[in-house]
Amino acid sequence: MSCSNDNQLHVSVYETSESGNSLTEISEFNKSEDSLTATVRIDTTKRFQKITGFGGAFTESSAYLLNKLSKNNRDEILKAYFSKEGANYSLTRTHMNSCDFSLSQYSYSPVVDDMDLEHFTIKDDMDDLIPMIKDAMSVSEEGFKIFASPWTAAPWMKDNNGWVGGKLLPKYYDTWALFFSKYVDAYKEQGIDIWGFTVENEPHGNGNNWESMHYTPDEMTNFVMNHLGPKLEADGHGDKIILGYDQNRAGLKEWVDSMYKNEETSKYFDGTAIHWYESTYKIYSEDLQYAHNKAPNKYLIETEGCIDSQVPVWKDDAWYWRKEATDWGWDWAKEEEKYLHPKYAPVNRYARDIIGCLNNWVDGWVDWNMVLDRQGGPNWFKNWCVAPIIVDPDSDEVYYTPLYYVMAHFSKYIRPSAEVIGVENSDKELQITAAQNPDGTIAVVVFNEGKTPKNFNISLNGKSKHITISAQALQTIMIPTN
Template sequence: MSTYFGKGGSNYLYLRVPMGACDFSTRYYSYDDVQGDTEWEHFDLIDNDYQLKVPIIKRASELRGETIKLFATPWSAPWWMKINGTTKGIAHLDEQYYQPWANYFLKYFDAFARQNISFWGVNPQNEPSQGYNYASSIPVMGWSPEAYTEWVANYLGPTLEKGGYGNLKLMILDDNRMWLPNWVNTVLANEKTNNYSSGIAIHWYTDSSSSDVALRQAHEAQPDKFLMYTEACNLVRVTREDLGDWEVGERYANSMLQAFNNWVVGWTDWNMALNEDGGPATFNDNPTIWGYNAAIIVNATGDEFYKQPPYYFQAHYSMFVPPGSVHIQLTYPNPGGLLHVAFLTPENNVVVILYNGNDQDIPTVIIDPERGNISINVEARSINTIVYK
């Protein structure tokens, strides 16, 4: 915990909290699996919430020295509210449950409020393309952009507002950027949904096969909505041989540099930590063949953990670019060489992050007409952060 939130750690401020089971849960659960209980009389958090999530969230705020900003995301409604009666496959919410499902969000936020935990934001659905455009073996609930728009405009938005949670930052999409144009143009074209929405949430999984132009287009179409990356994970089962794999960190570097140079204001990793099997998780009912990588891998039997390259690549931003910083433009005469991004912090510091993904060093001069020049040799396959007044 101190490695992420404590003094000298990576200074994290935002945490994503699953509303019920997700693909890194060891079993499926919702907060009310009693069929037909649309009044949510049996709604309650589970033992893992009371014994783990709540204490961890509070400890993170203590270590950080300020309240951690939480945003909640559901993977699926309770199984009995969906047309196929299961959490997986092609499955969407039965329309008769549109209002009860919105009320479920109130019950969730109220339950955490009783634990003295408040939320900053909410994503109405994790990856709505799963369960709609294609089937999946993890908990999913698919939405078309049109159905999603109707539910947010006429059910979720008004319910949160009437229930005292209208201040939450509601972020639409929460899916890969390949879906950005259609979702932005459809969902935010609705005046009510637009008014209830504060931002657009994006996942990184198709970054290598989709253009970052989509980010700029989303900003230009909706300049009053912030863009935020809300999930990233290296989808390769971790092995002992993978520990310290620099290329995994470089994938993060490329994604973050693309994002922050295209109007994105925040970037969130998926898992804070996983075990040496890339879990715990139960995917496809076969935990022996599934598992992913993470910034920190825990060896529970040895009472130790390993900070992976993604941890350090992300720390270049979380440690040196505080909230309230603004992006400033850099120009570079050789776009095929050095990748870069720069910020001006609230303390009036300039932060320049340079990433060299090539196999050769790149001598570089940072030229600031107002503050002078800085010469640096950016070594091959390295990331560097320069901070100056």
């Protein structure tokens, strides 16, 4: 007579590893002899932030490349990102006007001194960008949120009359606020609902290299409080989300201090947007905690991160697990800040950052370009970067890098409105986060960046399961509702 083990926790385990797994389901766990068994306890009584979503950005570069591929490959990539069988992206970004990942510089307000924006046009988005967004919408069963970010206003609105750097002239504050409102209407006409905005991509600038426009914290707060917020409200767009800041975490405190100074300054800010480029490894936990505590009921979203200043490596998965990549800071950071920019493994950077963010109140995490070519472009400034999917349009080839699978470990299994829950973990070398989905399922993401496999017992409500995670591996463990 056999009896079932009532204390056995039933789980499904999916692993991506340096040894070759790519979101592969694992069911056999042979105990690793050279590792003690850690204890991982899930605590559903401890509840933190609600998840807004995970995803990537629609850029002109990505959309242009998709249109150069065969229909089969184009469709396959969109399904890989947006279908339930794929990564099921739920939160996305796009750019207003051109950015570095555009084919050229353009603005929706091309006519100088058009104060009422009578010549406003999104014609530059019609060939590539809008078709990509609409096709993604048709693939996605559950839908996704999309927010838009400007890199700069048209040069004629700025004090330096240039695409790069400079500030918005105060006399054009109302015109620029109107620009956001017209953008919502123009995209709505194309069947695309805009969920919200960041006020300005990288308001500190970007070393004056590509499209940018500078604000101080108080200048941005003034613009939102007295111009953008009231204009969107007056035009019936008061439901659109406004995220302030939108640059690196190290500068977070002074921005949230300005945005959330009092009820009046806070009124139109729905949350804070952050990037990760200040360091290749540092999470900036204290800054994230500070931002959350300053406005605990508002969004805190990572709106951009990528392996930057790097030409992608083609069809060599192992490279993405090795500490060979460098970022902008490797060459350009001030000498006293070089320590923040060591060489790193791209997979490690993504996995540990997303886990670290989720464990410090961040509720959304958005990757940068979804698709780039073998050079890391096209990019008019030649600011090459890596994307999770790399394509060669000349030979119609597609390469799903390990970064694609890393993103899917989170986006596919941790769904919008999931709540981050408590985890007790006895092995500090394992990086772990957990969230309970609206349907009751629990997703536990475990990252082992070490060179040896690890054993752990995962437990919930008195039931447990022994699991082994490979060396240099990421696992998502799904626990059903009962």
